[in-house]
Amino acid sequence: MTKPAFFQVAIDGPASAGKSTIAKILASQLHFVYVDTGAMYRAVTVAAKKAGLSYDDEAGITALLPTIQIDFEPGQPVQKVFLNGEEVTEAIRSIEVTNNVSLVSSYGAVRSDMVEKQRAMTEKNPVIMDGRDIGTTVLPNAQVKIFLIASVDERAARRYKENKEKGMKVDLETLKDEIKARDYKDSHRAISPLTKAADAIEVDTTGIGIDEVVAKIKKIIEEHRA
Ligand code: DC
DSSP states (O other): OOOOSSOEEEEEOSTTSSHHHHHHHHHHHHTOEEEEHHHHHHHHHHHHHHTTOOTTOHHHHHHHGGGOOEEEEOOSSSOEEEETTEEOTTGGGSHHHHHHHHHHTTOHHHHHHHHHHHHHTTSSSOEEEEESSIIIIIOTTOSEEEEEEOOHHHHHHHHHHHHHHTTOOOOHHHHHHHHHHHHHHHHHOSSSOSOOOTTOEEEEOTTOOHHHHHHHHHHHHHHHHO
């Protein structure tokens, strides 16, 4: 196995397990570049909507890919995301996008295009990349692979709180059903389904505070850097 020139940390796991929160804090503490791959699939979903395409139009979305440029910029409290120069940081988190991104991200051409873009982001800097297939497909030689999990109840409660803070009202049971549906779709798609890499370390965040999870993963990273 060839070790990547720049250090790579892959964080995979189901929706709302805390991947992006944890990855962002670790990236800032370790001075690594943070790559939120879910945001990239979400940006493609927004691009499809803007082009007036139906989310089930695989051929239309495939044809759109060469015109899609996705960029990240540092921002607080979240990284800013741009689609062809236009900021889509909020648009990619809409309920419509959240409920259709699993379908759009299941298309082979979408995945190979995103994987290519994601790998290119590892060439000049150490990275922490979060997603569903990072340890298995995108960065199979990553020095550290983490598989972050949490119970459905806890993940729904976290999303409920986030939504409430954003002024969105969605009931807890609906959120649970949406999370279960997305877990199912993400784990059962034909290409690069959500699975734990054989060499990934599982970290269960149920009932554990963010600081504790960050400290635990930081220790694992430091052990591998030594
Ligand atoms: O992490 P997230 O909820 O922002 O991800 C949005 C969707 O994108 C998720 O339903 C599955 C998909 N995704 C993927 O297929 N592969 C990745 N590496 C990241 C996300």
